[in-house]
Amino acid sequence: MEAEVKEKIISIEKPEIVAPENWQPVIIGILCNWCSYAGSDLTGTSRIQYPPNIRIIRVPCSSRVDPWFIIKSLQATADGVLISGCHPGDCHYISGNYFARRRFLVTKKLLNMVGFHENRVQFSWVSAAEGPKFAKVVAKVTDDIKKLGPLHLYKKENFDK
């Protein structure tokens, strides 16, 4: 029997850092209460499998997401962040996600500028009826971040000692 040779996962931002064996990414999911959170609930009740790497935080609206939620997640333990809200036009608060959309673009570009890969922070619109789509989105994000490797930038624990 041939021993399986695993490819080493290297952090894309810091090539000197190699992921430990059986490394699993930590993804913070910030979901809007009215669409995406209900959508993720539907995924569960429909018994659709999705990667368990995501840790979900519920917020009232995607425009509740201050850019520093994303920065704080990346600085704490997360290797990636997924933010999801209602489709444009479907916002429970009428226009919240339009405001959020502007903020997300600027945040994403700024994080990319200071040296985070653009796939570290991802956004999606998932409605309450799109259970299968939510599973697909989480699978895609997890897959992307597994390829990027562990995030070792500005982690709090590296500086606390």
Next chain:
Amino acid sequence: MDYTKQIQEIASKLFAEDKIDIFIGFRKNSFDDNQVPTLISDPKDISKLVFTSKSVFNLANYLKNEHTRNKRLGLVVKGCDSRSLNLLLTENQIKREKLYIIGICCEGVVDQTGEKMQNCLECVVPDPVVYDELIGNPSGKKDYKVNVDITGLSGKSLVERREFFEGIFENCIRCNACRQSCPLCYCAKCCLDQETSTLYSGSNTTSSAFHALMTWSLHLAGRCVDCRNCEKACPSHLPLHLLHKQNESVIFENFQKHLAGVIPDDRGAFYKFDLKDPDDFIM
């Protein structure tokens, strides 16, 4: 650019007509050629007022000061300062009727080495947008160009950019002088000061500097007027304008050429939206 005489005349006229309580302007340092902002409440001190190309600071910063609150003020503004003043007015931080604004058609100010400041070379709005009295000859609006540093940085690889910005966050000492010197940071309780937050915890690690500077620049995105008070105040001489300029160029390109504070009653880019805003980065 030397408007010392005109400003002294206007100030003495305002005090004589009892239109203002305090005049905010510049005076010369006692020990070198540079200038510092000064608050004058006594007409005797008017002779101290100066205005030359070394008057670099943004005086709109002094409107949130407790000494100037609820007083009738006269102040001198350049093009960029008047944009921040405009934003403070739209955000209901100050009352227009309590201000007497002297607008200066700015020809650019110089830094301590005597060279023209970089933001003045790229200045889009050199003439004041809000004023009661205008000094100098208006030169008109100029075309917006993306900062050379930003275009240079975006050509670099991810790892190079990461190394570059790590150096910036490493040298930050978390003194919060950037926030204090910013005319648009007026929150009574700033999110960077929260004592209960363990992630900030007042420490000056690279990690907390990253968090603080990124959060700060994103809270100013769409409102920053590129006056560079933060950079002048920074004791570590960090190029803080890179963060702001990056946000500014993204906003200008994607959100209907928005420039902060140029049009009266126009709020920051994040206070409004358009149905056709870019959506292609969202799954």
